[in-house]
Amino acid sequence: MKKVDGTTSDASQAALRLRELSxxxxxxxxxxxxxxxxxxxxxxxxLESWGPEISEALGQQARLTPAWPSPEKIAGLxxxxxxxYGPWTASExxxxxxxxxxxxxxxxIALQLGRKPNAIRHRLKRLHLPISxxxxxxxxxxxAPVFVVPNFPEKQNGKKKAQAAE
Numbered sequence: 001m002k003k004v005d006g007t008t009s010d011a012s013q014a015a016l017r018l019r020e021l022s023x024x025x026x027x028x029x030x031x032x033x034x035x036x037x038x039x040x041x042x043x044x045x046x047l048e049s050w051g052p053e054i055s056e057a058l059g060q061q062a063r064l065t066p067a068w069p070s071p072e073k074i075a076g077l078x079x080x081x082x083x084x085y086g087p088w089t090a091s092e093x094x095x096x097x098x099x100x101x102x103x104x105x106x107x108x109i110a111l112q113l114g115r116k117p118n119a120i121r122h123r124l125k126r127l128h129l130p131i132s133x134x135x136x137x138x139x140x141x142x143x144a145p146v147f148v149v150p151n152f153p154e155k156q157n158g159k160k161k162a163q164a165a166e
Contacts, residue, residue, distance in 0.1 A: 012049030018044035082114040087124060096120065100129055 018040050025037035067084065069077075077084040083092075092113060099109045106120040113120070 011047050015048035015051075018047065024072045077116070079099040081110065081116050081119075084114075084116055084119070091129065092124070096123060097127070097129070100124060 001116070020038040022040040022044065025033045025040065044141070074085050095113065096109060099112060104112075106117045109120045110117040
C-alpha cells in the first residue's frame with residue numbers, strides 16, 4: 001500500500017477494499033463471478049497507481065472550494081442576519097411553521113427570525129412544507145401556481161395495488 005505524506009492514501013484504501021471484494025467473488029463457483037473478480041482486481045491495481053494524482057487533485061479542489069464561509073464573512077452576514085449559519089432550534093422551527101402558515105414570504109420570515117432568506121427556503125424544504133414557486137423564483141406573478149406539494153407515493157401492499165388497478 002502506497003503512502004502519501006506518511007499516511008495511506010484514499011485510493012490505496014479503496015484498492016485494498018476492492019481486492020478483498022475480488023477475493024470473495026473469486027471464491028464463488030460461478031465463472032461469471034470469477035471474471036468480475038478479475039476485472040475488479042485489475043481496476044484496483046489501476047486505482048492504486050493513480051493514488052498520488054487523485055490525492056493531489058482532491059487536495060487542490062479542497063483548497064479551491066472552502067466548505068464553509070470564512071469567520072470574517074459570517075461576522076459580516078450576522079450584522080444583517082444575527083443567526084446566519086447558526087443551528088436551528090425547535091422553537092425557531094415552530095415559529096417558522098407559524099409564519100409560513102400565515103402566508104409570509106421567506107424574505108419577511110427571514111427578517112423576523114434573523115436568518116438569510118435562502119436559509120428560510122432551505123429549512124422550509126427540509127421540513128417538507130409546500131414551497132411556492134414564487135418563493136423559489138423570487139418573482140411576483142399573478143398566474144404562477146401558488147403551491148407545489150411534494151408528491152410522496154403512498155406505500156401499498158400487494159392487495160391494495162391490485163384493488164387500485166381495478
